[in-house]
């Protein structure tokens with residue numbers, strides 16, 4: 249691998265007695281889409297929060313495009329776009345106002361029309377954030393993560409809660425990101441199989457396997473990624489989601 253864009257080495261983070269992330273090391277190459285797949289509580293969100301500099305690791309270190317996410321915050325903001333699970337946005341502002349506000353933070357922002365088209369919110373331009381459905385709010389948070397043409401994008405629970413049409417639309421948007429390096433947190437096997445070049449399976453805060461979807465399937469002698477996941481973690485994500 250050429251010089252990785254994201255380099256995480258031996259990251260650990262605990263909350264009280266809970267070890268959320270346990271000695272996680274990852275390298276993500278330029279232009280690569282890496283999936284983080286795991287059950288609820290596996291440590292996916294904490295891992296991306298450490299990469300984004302939103303939390304400080306207890307141990308280990310991380311760089312993003314050569315920057316220290318905690319120390320080089322201002323520079324990182326120009327390089328990294330983050331869509332987190334629960335976006336805290338100003339509820340009284342309209343979609344167009346929020347996009348305009350975020351565009352003002354960057355020297356060369358994507359055009360508002362392009363962003364809204366990407367996530368299918370053109371006809372919601374004048375709607376206040378608080379009046380959007382949950383799925384529409386999520387789509388807006390994806391658009392906002394991409395405003396500044398970031399080299400690196402973190403997408404947490406990209407399409408959870410979206411209807412099938414909106415999911416496909418968002419997937420096509422991610423597939424259109426050619427040069428960007430993407431870390432995608434997901435529970436959805438179909439999403440990971442379609443979008444990710446490599447997948448890290450997390451369980452109990454540790455990476456239990458890392459490889460292309462095809463490699464993980466071949467390594468376990470299973471039929472698909474879902475079966476490979478069960479073989480590697482002993483968990484069935486489909487069943488847990490239904491429970």
Ligand SMILES: Nc1ncnc2c1ncn2[C@@H]1O[C@H](COP(=O)(O)OP(=O)(O)OP(=O)(O)O)[C@@H](O)[C@H]1O
Pocket residue numbers: 263266267268269286287288289290291292293294295
């Ligand atoms: N702020 C916090 N305070 C205390 N414990 C936390 C906090 N955030 C996460 N945890 C715990 O750390 C562990 C890992 O959580 P994390 O959110 O990283 O997992 P996840 O894989 O993203 O889960 P999910 O799929 O449910 O979003 C869990 O046991 C969780 O309860």
